[in-house]
Amino acid sequence: MTLDVRGLKTHFFTRAGVVKAVDGVDFSVGAGEVMGLVGESGSGKSITGFSILGLIDPPGRVVEGSIKFEGEDLVGASEARMRAIRGNRIAMIFQDPMMTLNPVLRVDTQMIEAIRAHARVDRATARARARDALGLVGIPSPEERLAAYPHQLSGGMRQRVAIAIAFLNEPKLIIADEPTTALDVTIQAQIIHEAQALCRRTGTALVWITHDLAVVAGLADRIAVMYAGRIVEQGATDDVIDRPAHPYTVGLLGSAPSANPRGQRLRQIRGMTPDMLALPRGCAFRERCDFGDGACAVAPARTEGGGRAFRCHHPRTPPAAEGAEDPSMPRGMTA
């Protein structure tokens, strides 16, 4: 296993109270595997990614659990150790490439810096490697692009540069936090295509964080669905999407316009995304759930088996035929 996260809890100690942004998350990713981490805003999916890289600032803190990266526990690792790992063996791709690229440095300066921070190579070698990396992510005329400033590039190009930087030192693990959310459909398709090809070639494990199930349906080997700081369901992509066990996953899939007959009301999940300071006791989803009852006042334990896991007292196990009888199902869901 490249990455093995067990019982991770990241809490934020604010004046208004303790926000349990990540509250007991378990998952693992193997070499060359793509894992989709799906959730709505506030579900803790990004905080999970930041926790792995040790990017949690006060008032936040990893309070419990372990993050084993190639056997080494990153929880409690020294800042010097984390700096040696970050950008080298674990890389991150952020949502907004305008925020993550330095606007006053040329692309080559930023890329050479990332290489020379972790390897003793001269500038010319580093520059050549940077150029090759740009070529790999499908940037035309990479030599000229090296001399450009970020503002001279389009959003799609900037995100490609950010991806090229992530792949520069051939990391074992990449955490991608909504990397295509700000991009257009055709550009998103190109980026997904390139990230997928690169991971396959280099054996890099990829955690793709997104709010859009349809994006990871076409990309991930496995999917984990987060709700209010917990992974409520995870398993192989086909299992989670065709045979969801948790009512929240069922609701998310059902509220996609493409899963409903045209022009008719969508099957919606009632209520609002939860206030993390005032979560209901027990199962956090129970107030929005159609199947909730008294049993749900006790937090459901993790049920594991057959390569999948979920947290629910009343799991849905729809017959396998349900997916088959609806061949016209989805088209173009980009939430």
Add this chain to the structure above:
Amino acid sequence: MTPILELQGISKRFVKRLDVAGKIAARLGAKIAEETVHAVDDVSLAIAPGEVVGLVGESGCGKSTLGRVVAGIHAQSAGRMFFEGEDVARMSPAAKRAATLAIQMIFQDPYASLNPRMRVEDIVGEAPRVHGIVPGRALASYVDEILSKVGLDPALKRRYPHQFSGGQRQRIGIARALAVKPRFLVCDEAIAALDVSIQAQVLNLFMDLREEFGLTYLFISHDLGVVEHIADRVAIMYLGRIVETGTTEALFAGPRHPYTSALLAEAPRLDQRKRQFAPIKGEIPSPLNPPPGCHFHPRCPIATAPCHRDRPTLEDAGTGGHVACLRWRDRAKAEAEGATTP
């Protein structure tokens, strides 16, 4: 039936004027000139009463600008707009005010489009009071009624926007638009900023309101899944021009324009797993300097020499829709032959 709204050759140009230094430099022979963006370039579209027309395109294609022209926020640079058969530019001031009031807009960002210093009752109640839609005495109960219609508890009307979630704020924006009894709503990416589970709720609200008030929508979105669900007809825009229109069924079943095909093929779908595809190359060119001829030709897999030169016009595609492509007939023919030969 007279269309509720008809656009004829609408264009919207934004010109970046030279400043003093620029003017002097230009007079001295420097190669700088005023820059013109053709955000909307000769667009014609008719929308029937009660219809939902989806306007789809990627960022920078001019779909929001077109929506703003329709809503009266921008004046068009050229072309004519008819509301219920009457040219808006030639209406009497009173009729024009009535027409602009009948077309309301719902914006993308429910955080930026509500005044943070106004209470919800004032946000919703201001316009009907100013326009004399309800008498002052009845205003409070009218606001309550509108808030209930969009699924908000009227008891919360003394609150400010920041006290609401994103989905509730979008409902406030919808209530504000509905308060002046519009007949036509321009929804500009109205659900794009919301969480997936909340998107479904707001989309349901749009469909309920359409039924209850007999509304007509121009539904602007980049999301094909949403548009396919709610729209009766779809118009696809690329770099300021409409490249294809059609009924939703026909357009999704058999796109005629290569750009439409690419959009449909590349939108992520739940039923597609581990796909291997060759995405279309390149990005949308700058609207400051669009390619000549067909704007799509640098990215088009079937472009030929005439596409670099001649501007395609919208032609009847025979399926109740129109397509602006020089090669759509060749392509349709090739597809038909490909389908018959095993």
